[in-house]
Amino acid sequence: MTVAFFKSLLRSFYDVTLPRQQLLFNRYRVHSVLGMGSYGITYKAYDCSTQNYVAIKHLRKSKACRAVHRKAFHQEYETLRSLPQSPSFPSVHGEYYCDDGYFLIMDFMEGTTFEDLVFRDGMIYSEEDTVKLLNKLLSLTDLFHNEGIVHRDLRLPNILYHNHRLSIIDFGLATSVSKASTKFSKKHPMRTQDITSDFYNLGHFSLFLLYSNYEPTSQLERSWEEELTLTPLVHQMIRRLLQIDAPYRTSQELRNDIARYDSKKTT
Numbered sequence: 001m002t003v004a005f006f007k008s009l010l011r012s013f014y015d016v017t018l019p020r021q022q023l024l025f026n027r028y029r030v031h032s033v034l035g036m037g038s039y040g041i042t043y044k045a046y047d048c049s050t051q052n053y054v055a056i057k058h059l060r061k062s063k064a065c066r067a068v069h070r071k072a073f074h075q076e077y078e079t080l081r082s083l084p085q086s087p088s089f090p091s092v093h094g095e096y097y098c099d100d101g102y103f104l105i106m107d108f109m110e111g112t113t114f115e116d117l118v119f120r121d122g123m124i125y126s127e128e129d130t131v132k133l134l135n136k137l138l139s140l141t142d143l144f145h146n147e148g149i150v151h152r153d154l155r156l157p158n159i160l161y162h163n164h165r166l167s168i169i170d171f172g173l174a175t176s177v178s179k180a181s182t183k184f185s186k187k188h189p190m191r192t193q194d195i196t197s198d199f200y201n202l203g204h205f206s207l208f209l210l211y212s213n214y215e216p217t218s219q220l221e222r223s224w225e226e227e228l229t230l231t232p233l234v235h236q237m238i239r240r241l242l243q244i245d246a247p248y249r250t251s252q253e254l255r256n257d258i259a260r261y262d263s264k265k266t267t
């Protein structure tokens with residue numbers, strides 16, 4: 001029996017989802033499963049006390065037996081607690097334990113993920129749309145970067161769009177900015193403990209949006225630089241975000257480039 005098979009058997013045995021309508025902590029009624037992540041199962045639930053929906057993350061039972069996973073789960077709670085108040089991040093309502101295990105309760109964020117917008121709904125984003133969205137996201141990341149928090153998982157499924165507003169979820173990999181890693185880190189750029197990791201992920205996010213507008217003209221696989229037709233400034237911005245060229249060290253540097261792009265568009 002392979003280790004992978006054994007793990008999946010363990011998960012299917014332990015990680016059964018809670019039934020619809022189950023009442024948790026005498027207050028939250030399970031409405032539906034939102035998704036099953038690597039270490040948690042997330043539910044939409046109705047808060048009978050405030051009459052609002054909440055998102056409840058349940059640490060998988062197969063993970064709850066190990067202190068390292070309980071610690072990571074608690075870390076997500078601590079991060080959510082230290083986020084600045086903003087309608088674009090979920091506020092956390094509490095961390096609870098009962099016979100069913102460990103739970104994190106937070107705001108349910110309305111919206112559609114960019115993963116669904118691009119791959120399910122076929123939305124197309126022009127270069128201008130992409131730069132606008134990048135600028136909006138930068139205002140949000142500034143809010144937690146200023147508090148010394150780096151998200152490290154700014155991917156399409158973790159960014160939501162609703163009524164012209166963006167929001168960011170899943171702070172499970174977030175960490176505090178490490179003073180030790182403010183110099184260039186040898187770790188994977190996606191996971192470093194400084195704000196360049198968020199910029200790097202925003203570079204990938206932008207590329208996905210730009211690709212929504214791309215029609216392949218040949219079967220040959222080429223690099224994004226060959227496939228996408230971008231204005232030189234945006235091309236250079238993506239190269240710096242992806243750390244191919246000197247990475248942006250501050251959001252102001254990136255903002256300056258966005259302002260240059262905007263001014264060229266209006267002239």
Ligand SMILES: Nc1ncnc2c1ncn2[C@@H]1O[C@H](COP(=O)(O)OP(=O)(O)OP(=O)(O)O)[C@@H](O)[C@H]1O
Nearest residue numbers: 034035036037038040042055090107108109169170
């Ligand atoms: N606060 C929230 N409001 C609304 N939906 C949420 C919220 N938090 C998570 N979700 C949704 O719940 C689902 C599961 O999210 P979760 O963060 O638990 O795992 P994941 O992102 O799928 O996987 P992983 O944790 O392995 O990255 C996702 O579809 C996500 O969009």
